[in-house]
Amino acid sequence: MSFVNTATGTFYNRSLSQMSELRGNIERLQTQIATGKRLERGSDDPAAAAQLRQLARREILSTADASNAASVDQDLTSATTELAAVTNLLQRARELALGAASDTSGAAGREAIAFEIEQLGEELFARANAEGPGGEPLFAGLAAGPAFTRDGTGAVTYTGTTQSLSVPVGQGTEIERGLDGAQLFEFDVAGSPSNAFAVLRGLADALRGGTPDPSASASAAIEGIDAALTTVNRGQTILGARLAWVETVRQEQLDRSVAIAERRSEVGDTQIGDAIAKLQQSMTALEASQAAFTRVSSLTLFNAL
């Protein structure tokens, strides 16, 4: 009679490999729970790892987009603030010009008005050369230097470029971060090019006796001030529209980054509930096979001898 020999070594080898596989499972699950990451290395799931890399790239680039949008937002807000002040200033100049045109004020009164208008002109010059939060000129277009310069005769000219910096804010969208000074402060009066600085300076000069009839010159200057107000108002409208656009873009960026984070979590994070259930299952199996191992391995004929 012949028997199939079951070598004792086979039993031990098999039990050992089964138990070490269970232990390996448990350790892997435990790492997944502790780190919160489903993938320890790319080869755990190459496709998911590639997806995670793309998501990481989009996440980091969208942080750059978000900070770009925030910077555009700041610049546009600063420009709007400056333009609001410029509008107030021009309105005050218009009131003064109206007062001067009514001819009730004498030479001394006109001198006072001229002085105030001069001061307004200085303020306008300062505001036109205002800098943004990062120290860059707001209205100089692509140029690094001041937007307007004054020459020896007191004439102010635009030295910036007629093009503004377009900042990419993601998904192929670019927003210009300001308006150039030429668009804001230069205009035509009665068919000839002029600018807000020249209008105010001309008015002040006229009131100081630069023209034979100061009140008539003052009424004439009102036309120029109105033209300046119209240009600035138009600029404000454009900036307002851009600000609203930036707001929309920033909201979209926020939504998108939430979506990216969700996707990332879906692809790469441990599903804690699943992992704990699987861990429990593996632990039960390991305990059972350990118990079975000790029971079976004590079943040897030598015990009966």
Next chain:
Amino acid sequence: MPTALFYIGRSGLTASRASLELTAQNVANAANPDYARRTLGQSELVMSASIGLNSSNSLGGVRIGGIERAGSALVQRQARDSASALANASAEYSAMREAETALENSGLFDNLIDFEAALARLESDPLNPALRVSALETARQLAATFGTADNALGNARLLTVSEAEADLLSVRGFADELARVNQDLVAAQEGTASKAALLDQRDAALRGLAEQIGIVPSFNANGTVDVTLSGSPPAALVQGGSAIGFDLSVAPDGTLSFEVDGQPYVPMSGAMAGRAAALGAIASLQTQLDGIAVSTVSLVNAAQGTGVAADGTPGQPIFAGTAAADITIVLGSGAGIATATAGAPAGSRDTTNLGGLITALGNSTGPTASVDALLLGLSSRVAGLDSQREGLGIVAASAEAELLRETGVDLDEEAANLVRLQQAFEANGRVIQVASEIFDVLLGLR
């Protein structure tokens, strides 16, 4: 003739004691993986000569035969071949896993994205010195990371090469041992314990050798073995009592080449073949990494060349270097980053040139995409090797179980044998006692 009873009893006692000893030997070696269980061959002893009154049917008891060693050439071969295939896949897997860890942990991909992001931030305010410095520093970090990745890959390669060199020694050791065993086997007598022990040594050495490198052994009638290495071309490693010279040389890029008896040889399986394949793959990874490094350098420097720096001067190269290991930053300050297009005046906020660079870095043939593809290819290969290794592991485990079933010691069976042989021993003793009593009866006759 009553004295025959003594001889029969004595031969039985001897046979059962020898069997008991062999059982004890089996039990003692139950945990020895190289041991194949032994049994004692026995045959009946009958005297056939007839002289005088003696009949020709005179019984002589039992004759002890040789020691028989359990074994099956087929099962041994299955175990060897599957272990060889498993060692091949395992060696390749562990080397490629090192390479994967090296590339993933170097953070090359993350640094490339950081560089892209730093340039994108610079677009919002191109003359901002802080943003310029930050972009240049990310570039510096990127250059260092290329070096780290290359270095880490180099370490993975060195580790594998030194493993292969250690393996070379063990291949030579096994070949020498087989040659020595062959010499001893020629002299060993059939059926002796020492012959069985030599055969155990032979099979153990063949198994050890097969794990290192694929072999085709051919067995001779006297138990000696000639070993041919499987591969191209098949080459003899052990012939009779002599081992043939086996050597490997390592090329500067880490790839291995083998020589048997001075002739070039390519192994087909075993750990050596796995390491050779992995080292080939690592060398190609390093070439690809160098390619990506060089393309990054030329892409960035070309973009610099088409633009002007903050001060309006033509853009100068940012990177220098011809391989991943030697990339350095040569641009002195962040002000040198050519953001504006050529012809723009000093202090221009134009970002056309910068925009072009960012697009080039991020497009589907740019370095980011190339590194991503490299990592995807590598991790897919490692994942494939892992599942291949798992499958081969199951095959090897079942082949080993089969081998143990054929040749291993079953303690229950040995325990049963102990009881049976003990009883046989006692029974033979009883036979002698009976013979003695018969003599007493005969001697007591008056």
